[in-house]
Structures are given as structure tokens and as C-alpha cells.
Amino acid sequence: MVFTDHLLRGFSPPESKKIRNALSFFNLHPQDLGPNSISNLCQFQVFYEAYLQMEATVPLFREFFYINHQTKCADGPSIELGGVSIQRRRD
Numbered sequence: 001m002v003f004t005d006h007l008l009r010g011f012s013p014p015e016s017k018k019i020r021n022a023l024s025f026f027n028l029h030p031q032d033l034g035p036n037s038i039s040n041l042c043q044f045q046v047f048y049e050a051y052l053q054m055e056a057t058v059p060l061f062r063e064f065f066y067i068n069h070q071t072k073c074a075d076g077p078s079i080e081l082g083g084v085s086i087q088r089r090r091d
Helices: 004-008 017-025 035-051 058-064
Strands: 065-072 079-088
Touching: 017 035, 017 058, 035 058, 035 079, 058 065
Parallel strands: none
Antiparallel strands: 065 079
């Protein structure tokens, strides 16, 4: 699902096959990610392929980033909300 307002303001789903492969590996869809997570995916690919001239692979991506499932905890157990964020590992 994509909102028309997002498309009118320039949003387009990732076109890179490698980014689509990463989303598939983690069983995610573009709508599951926020703008910063999509930016992390794209920056990783550009850094490795343009600057280091190395192939950006999913296993390599997993060494630097992790998937943080968004949850809500209110008066009971955590409930998964469906969205995720891609965050850089601190170490």
C-alpha cells in the first residue's frame, strides 16, 4: 500500500535488485520500512559498490545492520506492530 500523497511528493519504491533481494531475505515489503531504513539500505549499497567497488551482499549487510521489529508494550505482553527499522550495529 502506498499513499498517493507520497508518490506526488517523489516517493518511489527501491528499484535496485539487491535491495529487493535484501527485503525478500528478511521477508519485508517496502511499506514495512520507514524512510531512514530505506536510506540505510541504499547508503550501504552505494558505499560498497561505488566507493569500495565490492559487491554489497546480504550477509555483509547483516554484519553492520540489524532488523528491529517495532513492538508495543502496554499492560501486557509485547505486540508486534508489523513495521521494522533497520539500525546500524554499535560494534
